Amino acid sequence: MDDIPVGKRHSPQQKNLLIPLKELGSGSAVKVTAVKVVNLRVWQFYHGFRKGADNPDRYLGFMRAKQPSLVDAWLKTPRDKRIFIVGSGKESELADSKSRDLQKQGYRTFFFNDCKPIACNDAHVGAMLATADNAYFLNTPLAQQSRFVEVEIAAARRFLGYEAKEPIVIPAEDLLKEIKKQSMSRMDDRIVCEISYSRKLCPVE
Secondary structure, X not given: OOOOOOOXXXXXXXXXXXXXXXXXXXXXXXXXOOEEEEOHHHHHXXXXXXXXXXXXXXXXXXXXXXXXXXXXXXXXXXXXXXXXXXXXXXHHXXXXXXXXXXXXXXXXXXXXXXXXXXXOOHHHHHHHHHOOOEEEEEOOHHHXXXXXXXXXXHHHHHHOOOOOOOOEEEEHHHHHHHHHHOOOOOOOHHHHHHHXXXXXXXXXX
C-alpha cells in the first residue's frame, strides 16, 4: 500500500493527499489528542462508528439489505485490497477521483459518501472500517478542520491498534452543564472556543 503512486493530476503540494492512519500523530495535519470536546451529533457519530466496528458482521448484514451491490463487491475483494478512506464529506469528488486511481491498481475503496443515494448510518461506516486492512486519511484543509473526521480518525486508530488508550470524547453540552453546576466564574478562552465553534470567541494564533 505504501507504494501507491501520486496521481499526475495533483500538484506537488498535494503529494501527501492520502496518508496512512498509522502515520498520523503528534506533528501531523490532524490533532490526535486524548480528550476531545465535540457537539452532540459528533459524539453520537463517534459512538455509532465504534458500535459498528466492534460488531461488523451484524451491521454489514443490515447494510446489505439496503445496498447489496456495495457490500457484496466489498466483501468479495481480498481484505488486503480493501481501502477505507477518511475525509470530509464536502470533498466527495476528490475522494471519487482517488478511488478511481486506486481501483485501476486492483484496490476496492470505501468513502462514506459511497452509500448514496441511501445514506449509511454511523455503525455501517464503522463496520466497513473493521473489514478493511488499509485505512487512509484524505488530507485536505477541510478534512483537517472537521470534527467528524477528527473523531473518526481517533476511533479508527484505536480500533486498529495504533493508539494504546481509548480517546475521551465529551459532548460539549455535558461540559457546559458541568461548568454551570460548578458555578465557574470564568473559562479559558480555548475552552469557550471549543464549545461554541465561534471564530469570534477563538483566540488568534
